[in-house]
Amino acid sequence: MPCARCGATRPPAVRWPEGPVCDPCYTAALRHRGTCDGCGQTRRLVHPPGLGATTCADCAGLPVTHRCVDCGIEDKLFEAGRCASCALRRRTTALLAAGTGEVPANLAAVLEAICATPNPYTALNWLRTGAASALLAEMTAGRLPTSHDALDAHPRRAAADYLRTLLVAHQVLPARDEALARAEQRLARRLTDVEPPEHRRVATAYTTWRVLRRLRRRAERSADPRTPTARATHLVHVTIRLLAWLHDRGTTLADLDQHTVDLWLTSGDPSAQDVGDFLDWTAQRGHTRTLSVPIRRRQTGPATSEAERIVLLARLLHDDTAELTDRVAGALLLLYGQQLSRIAALTTSQVIQSHDAVHLQIGTDHIHLPEPLAGLVLRLHDEGRPYIGVGSPSTTGWLFPGLLPGRPITPSQFGQRLRKLGVYAIAGRRAAIIQLAAELPATVLADMISLHPTTAAHWTAQAGGTWHRYAAELARDRNHQP
DSSP, rough: BBBBTTTBOOOOOEEEETTTEEHHHHHHHOOOOOOOOOOOOEEEEEEESSSSBBBBBBHTTTTOOOOTTTTOOOEEEETTTEEHHHHHHHHHHHHHTSSSOOOOOGHHHHHHHHHHHSSHHHHHHHHHHHHHHHHHHHTTSSSOOOOOHHHHOSHHHHHHHHHHHHHHHHTOOOOOOOHHHHHHHHHHHHHOSSSHHHHHHHHHHHHIIIIIHHHHHHHHHOOOSSOOOOHHHHHHHHHHHHHHHHHTTOOOOTOOOHHHHHHTTSSSHHHHHHHHHHHHHHHHSSSOOOOOOOOOOOOOOOOOHHHHHHHHHHHHHHHHSSSSHHEEEEEEEHHHHHOOHHHTTTTTEEEEETEEEEEEEEEEEEOOOOOHHHHHHHHHHHHHOSSSOTOOSSSSSSSSSSSTTOOOOOOOHHHHHHHTTTHHHHHHHHHHHHHHHSSSOHHHHHHHHTHHHHHHHHHHHHTTTTOOOOHHHHHOOOOOOO
């Protein structure tokens, strides 16, 4: 049956004097708000019937319907005479109060954050079906301790992680370095399987006093929200494989000689050379003699062609159909060779506007952003990312907030999003750095995009850049900005 308003053939949600009205039109009519021609208040406009309504029910002499019993707003009601926002507050309060009738003081911020979800239906659905909300109910009821250890031990890891970030964001749980904590837990489980016991003791000591100690120091010095742990985990795993290989050969660490090490290096393990750190540690501790392991040369890998980089940049800077978050992140990668992990960790305080210029602080340097990138960055800074998780704080210092409350977007999520636009992070970053290295001396390159001076020198040498080319560019370009 055709809808009296839109003409589409849909089941009617209601029958009004004008005829049957489908559910989308019914919902739109209930939410048709504006300034009433009669009283000048912002109300639901109901007269004359249809999309051209200009008058509220009171001024039209009609009964007021669909008014929330809690807040009084005229809207489509969700349950028991309440609008979706009031129903959300009622349900969230019931969950957090856990039958006591009062929300604990330390959960007041959690209540307000959930109720502030831009779309209340999203939060209502999360309360009804979300695994994290079920864990929150267990916690408020006292069946699950409010602690990191309890969440670490919970079998529903994803739900526990979401609840953890929500509670940390609102100071219910203390903050901790999640990447470091996870690495410690994974390595502890892995080390329990090492045999024989003497190998387990050595591997555990190496992991504790060399790998994790170094990782903790890095975490203490770094302001990044995530500590990179992949390399540390890899070193422990390759150490365990070496120890297993020695055990199978009947060779102890005390008997390990250079010939045996050379056999290991040709054993076919693709990471065989990465045992150098372990053998350096064992030699210092007297477990082995001094042994030599060549340093594995880093593979250069492919780079996006310059022509393709320019095409991708043009799309990111000018295509308004792409999401603003992806446009800014992709442009920073393709223009300045920034790692996705560093882009994801950018904060709003690193965007600096002075007079008519916009700068982005990367490391200790301030990079002048050209238009139209400067305008895109300011829009993102002012408007924020549109999609955030339920329970996220109302304000955030992250330029790219993620779906986990209080946390930035992850580099892996960024990588997936950019690949859909044709931007491949490693190849695109290499192309950007090669282009910059061909134009700038190593010292300027290192400061500009926060590279180690030695790394910058390698890039400059690979790109064929020289100081003379840089000086010539300065002479031709009076407007150069370092």
